[in-house]
Amino acid sequence: MLTTPSPASHRFHRFHFVRALTLAAGVAVSLSALPVRAQQEPMQRRSAQPPLFAAPASATTAPAADINRDVRPALEAANLWLGLTDINRAAQSWQQAAPVFQRAISADAWTQSLQTARAPLGKVKSRKTKDAVFTRTIPGQPEGEYVVIQYDTAFENKADAHEMVTMVYGIDSRWRVAGYLVR
Numbered sequence: 183m184l185t186t187p188s189p190a191s192h193r194f195h196r197f198h199f200v201r202a203l204t205l206a207a208g209v210a211v212s213l214s215a216l217p218v219r220a221q222q223e224p225m226q227r228r229s230a231q232p233p234l235f236a237a238p239a240s241a242t243t244a245p246a247a248d249i250n251r252d253v254r255p256a257l258e259a260a261n262l263w264l265g266l267t268d269i270n271r272a273a274q275s276w277q278q279a280a281p282v283f284q285r286a287i288s289a290d291a292w293t294q295s296l297q298t299a300r301a302p303l304g305k306v307k308s309r310k311t312k313d314a315v316f317t318r319t320i321p322g323q324p325e326g327e328y329v330v331i332q333y334d335t336a337f338e339n340k341a342d343a344h345e346m347v348t349m350v351y352g353i354d355s356r357w358r359v360a361g362y363l364v365r
Contacts, residue, residue: 304338
């Protein structure tokens with residue numbers, strides 16, 4: 183388990199990075215740049231660029247198709263995947279993750295990392311979607327279609343936890359998990 187100071191909030195002292203991939207760490211840092219106005223927009227109609235990243239590659243706004251991008255299919259896939267992690271089906275969650283996730287961590291290492299990060303927290307009592315942002319760019323990753331989802335989660339042993347799941351739209355036309363972070 184790797185711990186890193188959280189730039190997004192002073193009330194959280196550590197990130198518990200479940201070694202899914204460095205993609206999640208880059209996204210966590212980038213999400214702190216979201217302006218308040220962007221945080222208040224409805225999830226189904228969120229534009230991915232420019233408010234997501236502090237220094238976009240260009241000054242142009244996102245294409246019109248991105249502005250109305252429906253993130254619900256990515257949310258549904260993320261919730262199903264999180265359900266597997268909640269019932270200790272780490273191997274199955276690894277199998278259903280995106281290839282980029284699978285290349286970043288072996289199934290055995292994922293199982294161990296997930297156990298290390300989640301066991302101290304206890305069972306999930308509740309999980310509420312806090313935010314979902316569509317983007318075409320993630321630091322250190324090729325351009326594509328991504329949805330970064332943040333959850334407020336209450337565990338048995340930590341009532342105010344936060345989870346972040348990064349979804350990627352694959353060549354098989356399915357949303358799959360590319361990164362996971364719990365803090």
